[in-house]
Amino acid sequence: MTEFMLRINGADHTVTSDPDRSLLQTLREDLDLTGAKYGCGEGACRSCTVLLDGRPTAACVTPLSRAEGREIVTIEGLGEDGGLHPVQQAFIDEHAMQCGYCVPGMILTAAALLRDNPDPDPEAIVSGMNGNICRCCNYPNIVRAVERAAALRHAEA
Ligand code: FES
Ligand code: FES
Incomplete structure (x- = not known):
């Protein structure tokens, strides 16, 4: 030990x-x-x-x-100043979860993606999140959530 x-x-x-x-x-x-x-x-x-x-x-x-x-x-x-991280908020807003099992991993991967690329297009989102599997196949909502999170980030800035 x-x-x-x-x-x-x-x-x-x-x-x-x-x-x-x-x-x-x-x-x-x-x-x-x-x-x-x-x-x-x-x-x-x-x-x-x-x-x-x-x-x-x-x-x-x-x-x-x-x-x-x-x-x-x-x-x-991941939350900021006692509140939700923009990616967490965006996942709620876009209903980007069904069973929710993949969601913590999706959100952390998306947060890192947006840190490195604040303005990803849908192809960049799909490519950046490619390793994260959603068994509920909720991918369209997940991509929209990442786009929304990027917009929230810009609104905050
Ligand atoms: S549980 Fe770790 S990659 Fe699947
Ligand atoms: S929401 Fe069920 S695995 Fe992704």
Whole structure:
């Protein structure tokens, strides 16, 4: 067992764990951060997405040893100033969720996409979100939500 210092949503957490234990298991089972979801468990669906130093990352295939010392953001920590992040608001406004299982990962991926490209066209959105799978096939609403989030961002600026 090894002790790890994890920086999650701006707070430090110390966990003692097997270094090969996944970040997703630790978040969900040890720290009660259940927003990231277990889907395939092999890096193929992205329902477990978190931001690691700002980059969307599959937590199910990220061992704790790779997460230590990096800035981890989960869906629980994405909101700004106590309110929703514009992408979260846009997903609500565009009804971009059915069962909701993929949504935390979708929102985190979209937030990173908009940070890097504040004005994505639909093709750029599809391409940027390509790794995130929605089993409910709610893709048209998801694309609209990302477009709306971009507009909200511009309105705020
Ligand atoms: S559960 Fe991590 S990519 Fe599917
Ligand atoms: S809303 Fe059900 S998996 Fe995407």
